[in-house]
Amino acid sequence: MREEGSDNLCAKALSCVRGDKLLFRDLNFTLEPGQAGLVTGPNGVGKSSLLRLIAGLLEPFSGTIHVPTSVAICDDRMALDENLPLQDALRFWASLDDRPEGDCTDAMAKADMGHLAEVPIRYFSTGQRQRARLARTFLTAADLWLLDEPANGLDTASVELLGQSLQAHLKYGGIILAASHITLPISFDLQLELTALEEMETPQ
Amino acid sequence: MIGALKTMIWRDVRQSYASGGTWLPVIFYLSAATLFPFAVGPDRDLLLQTGGGILWIAALLATLLPLDRLVQPDLDSGFHDQLLVRGIADELIAFARLISHWLAFGPPLLFAALLASGLMGLEGPPLVTLLASLAIATPALAGLAVMIAALTAGLKGAGALGGLLLVPLAIPLLIFGAGSLADQSGSALLFLSAVSLLLVAITPFAAGAALKAMRE
Numbered sequence: 001m002r003e004e005g006s007d008n009l010c011a012k013a014l015s016c017v018r019g020d021k022l023l024f025r026d027l028n029f030t031l032e033p034g035q036a037g038l039v040t041g042p043n044g045v046g047k048s049s050l051l052r053l054i055a056g057l058l059e060p061f062s063g064t065i066h067v068p069t070s071v072a073i074c075d076d077r078m079a080l081d082e083n084l085p086l087q088d089a090l091r092f093w094a095s096l097d098d099r100p101e102g103d104c105t106d107a108m109a110k111a112d113m114g115h116l117a118e119v120p121i122r123y124f125s126t127g128q129r130q131r132a133r134l135a136r137t138f139l140t141a142a143d144l145w146l147l148d149e150p151a152n153g154l155d156t157a158s159v160e161l162l163g164q165s166l167q168a169h170l171k172y173g174g175i176i177l178a179a180s181h182i183t184l185p186i187s188f189d190l191q192l193e194l195t196a197l198e199e200m201e202t203p204q
Numbered sequence: 205m206i207g208a209l210k211t212m213i214w215r216d217v218r219q220s221y222a223s224g225g226t227w228l229p230v231i232f233y234l235s236a237a238t239l240f241p242f243a244v245g246p247d248r249d250l251l252l253q254t255g256g257g258i259l260w261i262a263a264l265l266a267t268l269l270p271l272d273r274l275v276q277p278d279l280d281s282g283f284h285d286q287l288l289v290r291g292i293a294d295e296l297i298a299f300a301r302l303i304s305h306w307l308a309f310g311p312p313l314l315f316a317a318l319l320a321s322g323l324m325g326l327e328g329p330p331l332v333t334l335l336a337s338l339a340i341a342t343p344a345l346a347g348l349a350v351m352i353a354a355l356t357a358g359l360k361g362a363g364a365l366g367g368l369l370l371v372p373l374a375i376p377l378l379i380f381g382a383g384s385l386a387d388q389s390g391s392a393l394l395f396l397s398a399v400s401l402l403l404v405a406i407t408p409f410a411a412g413a414a415l416k417a418m419r420e
Contacts, residue, residue: 057285079282096212
């Protein structure tokens with residue numbers, strides 16, 4: 001069960017099934033405002049599914065999850081119109097979220113995309129596409145940010161810049177839950193290590 | 205809610221007209237109408253008798269053309285997920301799609317029908333009836349397209365399957381729509397309106413349910 005409207009992010013006895021496979025079970029954790037959590041584990045263990053489950057895009061198999069009302073998720077998909085210049089594509093989400101236009105400029109600046117504002121998204125490189133996704137996430141006023149491999153394809157300077165934005169979000173009482181193989185330059189209050197369940201179930 | 209709806213519809217409509225996808229059904233429609241007189245010969249009486257029906261069938265076939273770009277691209281690019289995360293329901297997304305697709309499909313098709321009816325020699329009251337019946341039916345055709353696109357999203361051969369699904373669902377529209385051309389009393393148009401209203405009313409729920417089921 002997923003309930004919105006709490007201040008913190010709180011999972012109790014959370015289990016997730018995809019297809020016929022039990023990905024994780026009995027997951028318990030709490031993140032208070034201003035705290036960040038890191039999900040680690042091998043590929044296919046259910047990190048993305050955990051983030052999608054918290055975002056409400058998947059139903060938990062069992063357990064409860066309390067989330068803040070506004071959630072933003074940043075995964076490997078653009079959700080920006082490829083043919084539009086970056087600022088126009090971002091403007092769609094800004095107007096959907098009732099944000100002033102100036103916020104688009106701020107979000108692009110935070111992702112160091114200001115100079116690419118008028119370039120159509122289809123011309124972006126891998127790293128630039130990732131920064132566009134991050135700009136889209138920075139644009140939301142969501143309390144909880146769910147970041148799936150946010151540093152993928154980013155150069156060192158961009159990772160530093162991402163760290164600054166994450167730090168600022170935490171400072172204003174936001175919550176972050178990230179899954180990343182690349183070390184992010186912020187300190188995490190919680191580390192969630194997901195392990196493949198078959199290994200857990202083998203007799204000692 | 206209304207603001208979000210407007211924003212979504214505006215984006216879809218702008219994209220349809222900018223990508224040129226809107227004009228594809230129109231060009232198809234006009235080609236079908238151009239071919240017909242060549243095929244049956246320039247017999248004026250025959251064209252007058254059958255032209256309206258042919259224009260109706262062409263409208264049904266034109267409905268199939270935009271199927272693959274109604275739902276699938278937004279699912280693939282993560283647009284749909286981002287809307288859901290903002291608390292916008294599948295049904296509302298489908299409703300916005302219905303309206304935006306009609307805006308990009310209905311008026312251009314009516315314009316094409318006006319041009320094509322000239323090729324069939326239709327004029328006067330029959331022309332008015334044809335345009336009225338198409339105007340009533342285009343929202344339903346847009347609804348069918350959105351429903352079928354949502355149902356077949358993610359499937360292999362979605363295009364061919366879409367064609368198979370459209371044929372039986374569109375038969376009531378075709379019967380009353382093409383029937384209205386020969387009907388003087390106007391009751392066929394009323395039946396057509398009823399069928400059209402029904403299809404439009406169930407579209408958000410049927411398409412929304414299909415989108416929900418896909419996420420399971």
